[in-house]
Amino acid sequence: MSYVTKSPWLIHYDGSSCNGCDIEVLACLTPMYDVERFGIINTGNPKHADIFLITGAINEQNKAVVKQIYEQMPEPKVVIAVGICATSGGIFKECYNIMGGTDTVIPVDVYVPGCAARPEAIIDGVVKGLGVLAKKKEAMEKGLPIDTAKGKEKEEA
Ligand code: SF4
Numbered sequence: 001m002s003y004v005t006k007s008p009w010l011i012h013y014d015g016s017s018c019n020g021c022d023i024e025v026l027a028c029l030t031p032m033y034d035v036e037r038f039g040i041i042n043t044g045n046p047k048h049a050d051i052f053l054i055t056g057a058i059n060e061q062n063k064a065v066v067k068q069i070y071e072q073m074p075e076p077k078v079v080i081a082v083g084i085c086a087t088s089g090g091i092f093k094e095c096y097n098i099m100g101g102t103d104t105v106i107p108v109d110v111y112v113p114g115c116a117a118r119p120e121a122i123i124d125g126v127v128k129g130l131g132v133l134a135k136k137k138e139a140m141e142k143g144l145p146i147d148t149a150k151g152k153e154k155e156e157a
Pocket residue numbers: 016017018019020021022055056083084085086090091114115116117
């Protein structure tokens with residue numbers, strides 16, 4: 001992980017999950033897993049967020065919300081898709097209103113598979129996301145374009 005100059009602020013959005021992955025995301029905030037040891041701060045305001053962590057698949061109802069959250073976040077920013085639903089549509093993929101995973105509407109930097117994704121895998125994904133965030137920040141400081149595809153990484157559950 002590269003050097004991070006500020007606490008990364010994270011916003012979590014539940015697309016259309018069964019809440020299984022959301023419970024595991026909440027577990028990451030408990031003293032047992034303690035994601036705050038990496039300086040992570042949970043926020044409800046996209047304008048303050050560096051990391052967009054999304055659970056659940058994209059559907060016709062939430063696609064505009066996901067896009068809006070993403071567009072409100074300042075650059076540099078990182079998107080982490082948590083759970084197989086957020087990565088590909090998962091078990092809901094064939095449902096009539098499901099479009100697929102998060103990358104059907106916004107670019108994704110880190111994929112964390114699992115059903116549900118385990119807290120250890122989520123935290124590992126967030127730490128990888130911090131590395132991607134640092135690389136994007138460095139590119140911005142050098143005046144280089146931010147290539148979202150370059151930060152794409154697959155996490156193993
Ligand atoms: S990946 Fe599994 S646990 Fe997570 S939201 Fe989808 S069905 Fe639920």
